[in-house]
Amino acid sequence: MSKPIGVFDSGLGGLTVVFNLQKSFPGKEIVYFGDTARLPYGNKSPETIRNFARQNTKFLLSFQPEMVVVACHTVSALALKQLKAEFPLPIIGVLSPAVKAALAKTGNGRIGIIGTIATVKSNSYPAEIKKANPKIRVYGLACPLFVPLVEEGLFSGPLTETAIAHYLKPLKEKKIGTLILGCTHYPLLKTAIAGFMGPKVTLVDPSEEVMPEIALYLTPPPSPLPTGGEGTRGKEGGLRIYLSDITPNFRKVAASFLKKRLPRLEKVNVENL
Numbered sequence: 001m002s003k004p005i006g007v008f009d010s011g012l013g014g015l016t017v018v019f020n021l022q023k024s025f026p027g028k029e030i031v032y033f034g035d036t037a038r039l040p041y042g043n044k045s046p047e048t049i050r051n052f053a054r055q056n057t058k059f060l061l062s063f064q065p066e067m068v069v070v071a072c073h074t075v076s077a078l079a080l081k082q083l084k085a086e087f088p089l090p091i092i093g094v095l096s097p098a099v100k101a102a103l104a105k106t107g108n109g110r111i112g113i114i115g116t117i118a119t120v121k122s123n124s125y126p127a128e129i130k131k132a133n134p135k136i137r138v139y140g141l142a143c144p145l146f147v148p149l150v151e152e153g154l155f156s157g158p159l160t161e162t163a164i165a166h167y168l169k170p171l172k173e174k175k176i177g178t179l180i181l182g183c184t185h186y187p188l189l190k191t192a193i194a195g196f197m198g199p200k201v202t203l204v205d206p207s208e209e210v211m212p213e214i215a216l217y218l219t220p221p222p223s224p225l226p227t228g229g230e231g232t233r234g235k236e237g238g239l240r241i242y243l244s245d246i247t248p249n250f251r252k253v254a255a256s257f258l259k260k261r262l263p264r265l266e267k268v269n270v271e272n273l
């Protein structure tokens with residue numbers, strides 16, 4: 001039997017990556033860990049984020065995955081290097097694929113990146129973009145209210161539109177041509193964000209852009225390689241979901257991430273991580 005893909009996030013947002021995994025590689029087994037008891041990561045210190053990232057990876061290793069996908073942008077921005085150095089298997093983050101896509105899609109050389117406070121403060125996205133092309137202008141912006149809005153299932157409507165206008169007006173004024181949705185939750189606000197930013201701004205959804213990178217590490221390799229999020233067809237692989245807290249509205253909100261019914265939710269004690 002082929003090994004599963006391990007995926008972790010600070011909570012349920014990483015299910016946007018699971019959604020695309022199931023679409024791109026339908027036969028693959030997936031083990032998901034959402035650290036719902038310790039969410040949010042986005043306002044924690046780098047030291048705490050690195051510590052949680054290490055514990056989450058160790059937990060997933062007990063399933064002997066062929067790789068671990070770090071769906072969380074905050075962890076990808078702050079702890080990926082450390083995880084890659086510590087663990088002897090492919091560890092895939094969302095930051096590099098998102099940067100690659102933004103560089104390929106940028107028309108006017110002005111890229112915006114939105115994410116949690118920790119992600120933006122880390123400067124990881126601008127640093128990677130500038131390393132590839134120092135001439136690009138990068139504008140980072142934290143949008144802390146977007147995560148609770150998504151967790152409440154408010155993907156559209158007046159409250160969400162007000163928050164989007166409040167945060168994104170400065171980026172619109174900077175005339176960015178590309179915007180990286182640098183947080184697991186933001187793809188769920190894609191339609192509302194696109195509506196505000198207008199047709200001249202291309203949105204980069206890292207939960208989709210990470211798929212080709214994952215394909216590189218799959219054994220046996222998928223055939224054909226995924227393009228535009230669609231991949232090989234076949235029987236649907238299993239999905240196991242482990243959470244450090246089974247929160248009251250997890251099932252309802254998570255179903256909107258996955259666009260289907262969820263499997264049984266398994267509880268993991270944080271003390272045992």
Ligand code: DGL
Nearest residue numbers: 010040041042073074184
């Ligand atoms: N998963 C986090 C991220 O992608 C967002 C939620 C949090 O702050 O923990 O950065």
